[in-house]
Amino acid sequence: MTVEFLATKGGKEAGLLIFHHWPFNSIGIIHEIYVLHAFRGRGVGTKLLAFAERYVVDHKCRSLQLTARSLDSDFMSNSNLRKWYSSHGFMGADSGGPTMKKVLLTDPAAESFSLT
Structure with missing residues (x-):
C-alpha cells in the first residue's frame, strides 16, 4: 500500500513523505x-523519517528500505x-x-537485550 x-x-x-509498505513480508520502502x-x-x-519508522512498525513491518538519491544536489550531495541516513541508523549496501x-525493533524485549 502506498501512503x-x-x-x-x-x-x-x-x-512530503511517500512510502509503500508490505506487512505480509515485513518491508517498508521510502x-x-x-x-x-x-x-x-x-x-x-x-x-518525517521518524514518522515513517513508527508507521511501518505499527503496520507490522520489521525493516525500512530506501534509495538515497538527492533531489536537490545544490543543497545536499548523494x-x-x-551520511544523513546513516546517522539515523540506516546501513548501506556493501557495494557503496x-x-x-x-x-526496526518491533519486540519490546529485544530493546532490553544485553550481553553483560
Whole structure:
C-alpha cells in the first residue's frame, strides 16, 4: 500500500513523505522524503523519517528500505544524504550504492537485550 503524508509547520506545507509498505513480508520502502527549501535544516526531514519508522512498525513491518538519491544536489550531495541516513541508523549496501536499509525493533524485549 502506498501512503503519502504532508508535513506542515506553522500552517504551511513543509515537506512530503511517500512510502509503500508490505506487512505480509515485513518491508517498508521510502520512495521520497522531500523538505521545501524554507524548512530545510529545521528537523522536518528527521521528523518525517521518524514518522515513517513508527508507521511501518505499527503496520507490522520489521525493516525500512530506501534509495538515497538527492533531489536537490545544490543543497545536499548523494554522499551527504547517505551520511544523513546513516546517522539515523540506516546501513548501506556493501557495494557503496544508494540502497540503504534499517532493521526496526518491533519486540519490546529485544530493546532490553544485553550481553553483560
